[in-house]
Amino acid sequence: MSKLVELQTGDRLEQITLSPVSRMDLIKYAGSSLDFNPIHTVDEEAAKAGLPGIIAHGMWTMGNLAKLFTPYYEEGFIQDYQIRFAGMVFLNDTVTLQAEVTDRASDNLLFDVKAVNQHDKSVIKGSIKFKLLKDE
């Protein structure tokens, strides 16, 4: 694994493809985030809301996306993390997490980030500013 600080504009982090979304994934996220909106866990409630099936919490996908950066906390941290929820994630979807450097300064790196489904459609997209910390 190379260091984040060595990346140049246009470089990408190694993408991660998640296992197909399972009901248990969403039940666990509901429990840990205390977001019990039933459209994420109960088939009948999703149908009542006019959805073809239960959908993942947008924040579950956003939480997953941040893990592209978790190995780099010794170099700095995510200072700004902005996301637009662009599409829905359904059960059994295969989500891939991506990040590309768009700009760099002496003390930070800017990334375009997104999560795409198996049809290569963005389900969430946005940007991350990773603040680089100087070695003490």
Add this chain to the structure above:
Amino acid sequence: MFRQVIGEESKKIKNVVEKGIVKRFSESIGDLHPIYVDEEVGRQSRYGRNIAPPTFPRVFDYGEIEGLHLPNKGLIHGEQIYHYERPLLVGEELYCYTQVKDYYEKEGKNGLMCFLVTKRYGEDVQGNVIFTEEATIIITEKVRKAMEV
């Protein structure tokens, strides 16, 4: 329908970045990295402690804003923005509150869309803001009618 609550704030509520909850949360987003959960790795890290994932502040209690009653169904989460001065440290106390930042309406193809922007704050014991979280919630015409407002 929410214009009158713009600028309103909740009272600050004490929250703790609790070790067990950080672990459970990290697991639920498939990110059980040692920096979040292994005490020794946390101690050796530049932060001196375990830290919490950036989307962790969802679990905090921010208190209630008087006069703001949202339905628990049908809301659409449009956008989410975090800003951090530093990562959250496992074990630390934070004082959290929420504020209605903006409210506006737009005519869309499915009727009137209402946008509610809330901003949440987490301060350390000295009152320094450590993180903010801004969310845009979309209330569709259908949901608004169900609220009868």
